[in-house]
Amino acid sequence: MAKIALGTTREVTQPDCIQALVVEFIATFLFVFVGVGASMAVDKLVGDALVGLFAVAVAHALVVAVMISSAHISGGHLNPSVTLGLLAGGHITLFRSILYWIDQLIASAAASFLLYYLSGQNTPVHTLASGVGYGQGVIWEIVLTFGLLFTVYATMVDPKKGALAGIGPTLVGFVVGANILAGGAFSAASMNPARSFGPALVSGNWTDHWVYWVGPLIGGGLAGFIYETFFIDRSHVLLFPDAES
Numbered sequence: 001m002a003k004i005a006l007g008t009t010r011e012v013t014q015p016d017c018i019q020a021l022v023v024e025f026i027a028t029f030l031f032v033f034v035g036v037g038a039s040m041a042v043d044k045l046v047g048d049a050l051v052g053l054f055a056v057a058v059a060h061a062l063v064v065a066v067m068i069s070s071a072h073i074s075g076g077h078l079n080p081s082v083t084l085g086l087l088a089g090g091h092i093t094l095f096r097s098i099l100y101w102i103d104q105l106i107a108s109a110a111a112s113f114l115l116y117y118l119s120g121q122n123t124p125v126h127t128l129a130s131g132v133g134y135g136q137g138v139i140w141e142i143v144l145t146f147g148l149l150f151t152v153y154a155t156m157v158d159p160k161k162g163a164l165a166g167i168g169p170t171l172v173g174f175v176v177g178a179n180i181l182a183g184g185a186f187s188a189a190s191m192n193p194a195r196s197f198g199p200a201l202v203s204g205n206w207t208d209h210w211v212y213w214v215g216p217l218i219g220g221g222l223a224g225f226i227y228e229t230f231f232i233d234r235s236h237v238l239l240f241p242d243a244e245s
Helices: 009-013 015-045 049-070 080-088 094-119 134-157 168-183 193-203 211-231
Strands: none
Touching: 009 015, 009 094, 015 049, 015 094, 015 193, 049 168, 080 094, 080 134, 080 193, 080 211, 094 193, 134 168, 134 211, 193 211
């Protein structure tokens, strides 16, 4: 079973941690900027709902794959749920996780404010579709985020990933796109509290917002705990060498 490492406040002064936070901020900023920007463009240009959903899914899939690859220094989490999933598996300390969460939320807010300034439009927020209750929405987000973190572990974390080595970011992007196609019309398929936070903050619309924290965090934490506990040999090298210090 994985052991959650607490870490220490000394981490914030370590050059590798500072570098990782800067990279994580840039990657999350660009992810939210492209993802939310694509949603805004769809709202403005596309009349067909299915075409719009497909365009949003493709945009998110592409930017996730590229940003994870580009942000290899920080691990390219882009998402508090991913950070929590890796924390549950012992791959990042609790202290550094908190720094990542703050970093991701600030980056999302900055990207959303910039989009509002550039477009003059309110950023579209994640809300549940008509007829979808809170319980259903939470379960949607749990299942979709579980699938995302399971893929992260299987293709990027597991030392036995074999032939999948090197293409993990692309496969994670694919599952994000597929999840949006599957759940976008029901729960909005956020899978990412930071992705939902920035647009909600800028627009001032917090409708259903708690769903996009509870569901993704449960799904991410469960996936990390289950994969690490049942499928990974704990003798492998951690993503962050100081995670068990």
